[in-house]
Amino acid sequence: MLDFDILFPSLLNGLTTGAVYALVALGLTLIYGVLHIINFAHGASLMLALYGVYLLNTRLGWDPYLALPVMVAGMFALGYALQRGVINRASHGKDENILLVTLGLAIVMENLALLAFSADTRSIDTPYTLRTVEIPSPFGAGPAMIAAPKLIAFGGALAVAALLLWIVKRTDLGRAIRAVAKEKQGAKLMGIDVEHVYAMSFGIGLACLGAAACFLLPAYYVNPQVGSGFVLVAFTIVVLGGMGSFSGALLGGLLIGVVESIGGLLLGDSLGQVGIYLIFIAVLLLRPQGLFGDRA
Amino acid sequence: MKNRRTFIQQSAAAASTLAFPLIGGAQPAAVKIGVLHPVTGALAFSGQQCREGALMAIEDINKSGGLKGLGGAKIDAVLGDAQSQPQVGAAEVEKMNEAGVASVLGAYASAICLATTQAAAKYNLPHVVDVGVADQIVQRGLKNTFRFGPGYGVCAQVAMVNLHVLNTVAGKPAKTVMIIHEESLFGTGTANLLARELPGFGFEVKEVIKHANPTRDFNNIVLRMKALNPDIVIPANYYNEYALLVRTMQQQKVAPKAIYSVLGGAASSFKFLKEFPDAANGIIDCNHWFNPKDKRALDLRKRVEAKNLFFTYEIFNTYTAMMFLADAIHRAKSTDRAAINAALAGSTFSDHFMPYGPTKMVDGQNTGAQPLMTQVLGGDIKVIIPREYRQAEPVFPMKG
Numbered sequence: 001m002l003d004f005d006i007l008f009p010s011l012l013n014g015l016t017t018g019a020v021y022a023l024v025a026l027g028l029t030l031i032y033g034v035l036h037i038i039n040f041a042h043g044a045s046l047m048l049a050l051y052g053v054y055l056l057n058t059r060l061g062w063d064p065y066l067a068l069p070v071m072v073a074g075m076f077a078l079g080y081a082l083q084r085g086v087i088n089r090a091s092h093g094k095d096e097n098i099l100l101v102t103l104g105l106a107i108v109m110e111n112l113a114l115l116a117f118s119a120d121t122r123s124i125d126t127p128y129t130l131r132t133v134e135i136p137s138p139f140g141a142g143p144a145m146i147a148a149p150k151l152i153a154f155g156g157a158l159a160v161a162a163l164l165l166w167i168v169k170r171t172d173l174g175r176a177i178r179a180v181a182k183e184k185q186g187a188k189l190m191g192i193d194v195e196h197v198y199a200m201s202f203g204i205g206l207a208c209l210g211a212a213a214c215f216l217l218p219a220y221y222v223n224p225q226v227g228s229g230f231v232l233v234a235f236t237i238v239v240l241g242g243m244g245s246f247s248g249a250l251l252g253g254l255l256i257g258v259v260e261s262i263g264g265l266l267l268g269d270s271l272g273q274v275g276i277y278l279i280f281i282a283v284l285l286l287r288p289q290g291l292f293g294d295r296a
Numbered sequence: 297m298k299n300r301r302t303f304i305q306q307s308a309a310a311a312s313t314l315a316f317p318l319i320g321g322a323q324p325a326a327v328k329i330g331v332l333h334p335v336t337g338a339l340a341f342s343g344q345q346c347r348e349g350a351l352m353a354i355e356d357i358n359k360s361g362g363l364k365g366l367g368g369a370k371i372d373a374v375l376g377d378a379q380s381q382p383q384v385g386a387a388e389v390e391k392m393n394e395a396g397v398a399s400v401l402g403a404y405a406s407a408i409c410l411a412t413t414q415a416a417a418k419y420n421l422p423h424v425v426d427v428g429v430a431d432q433i434v435q436r437g438l439k440n441t442f443r444f445g446p447g448y449g450v451c452a453q454v455a456m457v458n459l460h461v462l463n464t465v466a467g468k469p470a471k472t473v474m475i476i477h478e479e480s481l482f483g484t485g486t487a488n489l490l491a492r493e494l495p496g497f498g499f500e501v502k503e504v505i506k507h508a509n510p511t512r513d514f515n516n517i518v519l520r521m522k523a524l525n526p527d528i529v530i531p532a533n534y535y536n537e538y539a540l541l542v543r544t545m546q547q548q549k550v551a552p553k554a555i556y557s558v559l560g561g562a563a564s565s566f567k568f569l570k571e572f573p574d575a576a577n578g579i580i581d582c583n584h585w586f587n588p589k590d591k592r593a594l595d596l597r598k599r600v601e602a603k604n605l606f607f608t609y610e611i612f613n614t615y616t617a618m619m620f621l622a623d624a625i626h627r628a629k630s631t632d633r634a635a636i637n638a639a640l641a642g643s644t645f646s647d648h649f650m651p652y653g654p655t656k657m658v659d660g661q662n663t664g665a666q667p668l669m670t671q672v673l674g675g676d677i678k679v680i681i682p683r684e685y686r687q688a689e690p691v692f693p694m695k696g
Contacts, residue, residue: 006523009548013515118336119379121510121536132547145548147515221510264516269507270479272516 008137009144010265011258016150018257019157020212024230025237025249026164027208033244034181034201037087037095040102042234043227044109045206049075049213050222051113057124057217064124064214065152071210079206083199106227113224123221153215160211161250164204168246177201181244236280242293252291255279326372327363327631329354329621330392332402332412333614337380338509339405341535342561342610346404346426347375349614352599357622365626378403382411389415389423398631399424401618404610405534406430406448406482413441422624422636426617427584427610429559430481434660440633442640442657444620445584445613445650446665448482448559452489455558455582458669458681459528460497462692468498469693470527470553475504476517476541478533486532486558502526511537514544521545527553527693531560538562542575553693557581564670564677567606576672578694580680584609585668586649588679588687593649612650620645620655651685 024046031039039045052071056062062070086105091097131148168174179187180197188194220226237256241248256276264272283291331350334343354371362368374395378385385408392400399422403412409428416423417438425433425443429451434443463470475490477483484506491501502524505517518541521529529545529552531538538561545551555578557563563581586593596615597607605611624639625631643662645655653664669681671690678688 003523006519010516010519013513017513118340120336120340121338130543130547147547219513261516265519268505269511269516 004137004139005142006265007262008139009146010261012135012144012146013150014258014261015254016146016154016257017261018254019154020216020253021230021233021237021257022250022253023157023160023208023212023215025234025241025253026161026246027205027212028231028234029238029241029244029246029249030164030168030177030201030208031205032238034177035083035098035198037098037102038235039202039205040099040231041082041105041109042205042209043229043231044106044113045075045078045227046209046213046230047113047222047224047227048078048109049206049209050217050220050226051117052210053213053217054122054124054222057126063126064217065156068156068211068214071214072207073210075210075213076203076207078203080199080203082206083202084195087202088195088198110224110227117224119223119225121221121223124217126218129218147219149215149218153219156211156215160208161246164208165246167204173197173200233276236276240280240283240290242290245290245292248290248292324367324369326370327366327625328372328374328395328397329618330376330389330395330397330400330402331373332376332378332385332388332392332400333404334378334380334385334408336377338536339380339534342427342608343378343380343404345605345608345610346402346614348600348603348605349611350401350426350618352596352611353615353618353622357619363622363626365629366631371622376402378405378408378412380405380408382408385409386411386415388412389421393419393421397421398625398633399621399636401426401614401621404428404614405480406433406485407480409433410481413438416440420633420637422621422633422640424617424621424640426614428482430485431661432481432485438660439641440637441660442620442643442662443660444617444645444655444662444665446667447661448486449489450665451559451582451667452486452493454667454669455556456490456493456497458582459499459556462690463498466692471498471500472502472524472526473499473528473530474502474521474524474526475530476533477504477506477531478509478537479506480509482559483532490530490532490558499528507533507537509534509537511540514541515548517541518544518548518550521550521552522548529555530558531555531563532558533561535561535565535568539568539572539575542579543572546575551694555579555694557583559583559667564672565606565608566677567608569672569675569677570606573675577675578672578691580669580671580690580692582667582669584613585651585670585679586612587651588685590649596649616648616650619648623647 028042053064056067087101090101128148132145133151134143136143176192176197237252241252259275263275333346354373358370362370374392374397376388385403389412400416401424403409404427406428409425413423417440423441429448431447431449475487477487487504491504494501560581562568563579564583569576600607623645628635628639641657643655656663668679670677671680673688679685680690
């Protein structure tokens with residue numbers, strides 16, 4: 001009964017979801033790779049970004065995709081300010097402090113959202129929310145119907161990921177980020193402003209969330225707890241791909257998306273996620289540094 | 297800090313308001329009633345609709361002279377928010393009990409009602425269930441719990457018998473069924489009943505799928521539907537998920553012979569009809585519905601729509617449930633909890649616009665309550681069954 005008519009659309013569904021997962025994970029892995037901190041406020045920041053898109057759409061009538069530059073810039077500024085003004089100051093250079101500060105930030109953000117927006121689940125309606133695109137199947141079966149917003153999210157997420165890779169590999173800022181990540185003292189001696197690079201990395205990490213929010217909201221929803229679902233998956237992807245590895249996060253995201261989708265198809269939506277964690281455990285057992293991680 | 301002058305002023309003001317009823321003499325103390333619904337969270341839309349229905353009923357009662365059995369006492373609503381979670385609902389009952397309510401009306405979702413009725417039972421606090429269709433709510437021997445509307449047992453039975461009739465009249469085109477339900481008490485209970493009984497009516501249940509609240513992607517479920525190709529799809533879930541499921545089916549071009557809902561969250565909703573007229577077309581639902589020939593229902597609908605709200609089952613069910621409760625307090629002639637419980641248990645309330653038989657409470661359930669069958673036809677929701685309320689002939693099967 002499970003033929004390619006069903007499997008193919010499910011596969012595409014998983015890839016499109018996975019691309020957005022990857023985008024969320026990229027921000028997380030960048031922050032981890034450079035700052036060596038696990039940002040517990042990542043999910044809450046995504047939630048804030050989703051509310052940002054929601055407000056721009058409902059109050060000002062902005063299309064979520066047009067809101068992209070504003071959201072990316074806004075989230076970048078928020079990240080930069082948070083790292084410089086709060087996280088860095090409160091941590092006094094201790095990693096365990098940073099952990100607690102980001103956890104505290106997450107709690108504050110979620111409860112502020114609860115105060116401002118109540119616990120309601122909100123979504124936006126766009127003219128293309130229900131539009132579908134037919135994708136012919138390579139297996140000779142019937143075409144797959146994919147929701148247009150998911151396809152746009154897929155393309156957008158890949159584009160943002162490519163941009164991020166380019167920044168990290170090809171720009172001076174990227175070289176500085178990689179230098180700080182590898183050897184903080186050495187970078188400092190070479191004249192790199194480490195504090196600035198820290199804040200830039202945090203800002204870029206959150207800017208990824210701004211982009212992810214714009215791609216997500218047309219096909220998704222927002223409530224104050226929405227981030228927690230993503231952050232668990234994002235952490236899984238980061239560990240799966242290798243902490244701090246960009247290509248790992250990208251491929252890990254796509255893989256998790258597909259496994260979740262096909263698992264959901266075969267086992268039902270509630271049990272489908274089991275596949276993700278089976279793979280996760282297997283990777284931890286057999287390749288603890290992650291699929292693309294450097295051997296520590 | 298208060299100075300002496302403001303203290304004196306405030307005391308004088310307080311004393312005069314306290315004294316006023318004594319001087320006036322005629323106005324009895326208002327009766328507090330807890331109005332408890334999930335007005336935020338996943339069920340916010342339905343909860344807010346329920347609250348509106350309850351408040352409109354209270355407004356009407358107060359305008360027409362209050363509770364006559366208590367010398368025209370007004371009803372004072374004590375509002376509560378269950379935040380779409382049973383434990384929060386139970387905590388709200390505790391607060392309402394502290395606030396001295398005479399009774400509680402609520403709390404929309406079955407899982408929440410199960411918790412709130414039990415919390416109220418500790419204080420013998422009368423609790424009228426406005427929607428909460430799970431039959432367990434009235435099957436636990438609680439002496440304080442009363443439901444005026446039908447439970448899911450009756451609704452599922454009516455739906456199955458009528459499906460059998462419709463299918464037989466049409467020459468039995470439908471043989472297979474797929475059930476999609478939400479994961480809490482209401483959806484699971486309804487789905488279990490249907491899955492157990494439908495084979496007896498000659499239908500093969502191909503699959504029963506449950507989903508979480510909220511669910512924002514029904515693609516996998518609809519893909520399974522495509523693979524199984526059932527003749528009839530039966531959804532039992534709340535508004536948002538119902539709407540999304542049907543829209544995804546439309547998106548994936550899945551068109552069964554009928555979408556036949558049992559207590560479908562959006563199936564007979566003017567909101568759904570207005571927002572997605574194409575997706576709604578032809579959907580059959582067995583659900584709470586008003587007597588379409590009763591002028592009072594039509595008047596209420598006009599008033600609701602004048603407020604820019606949709607006249608959904610949440611509103612008219614809760615409106616009627618509040619009337620049922622007020623009638624009992626009026627007859628009890630007291631705010632004593634035992635007296636109100638006795639009056640509710642012995643109720644023969646008939647001054648309402650629901651298509652029910654004579655009110656008779658058995659173990660807290662109104663045995664006269666029944667659902668109606670409706671179908672979306674020609675851009676409107678029409679009653680198709682039973683014949684005495686029929687507005688249009690049923691269309692079954694839909695063009696497949």
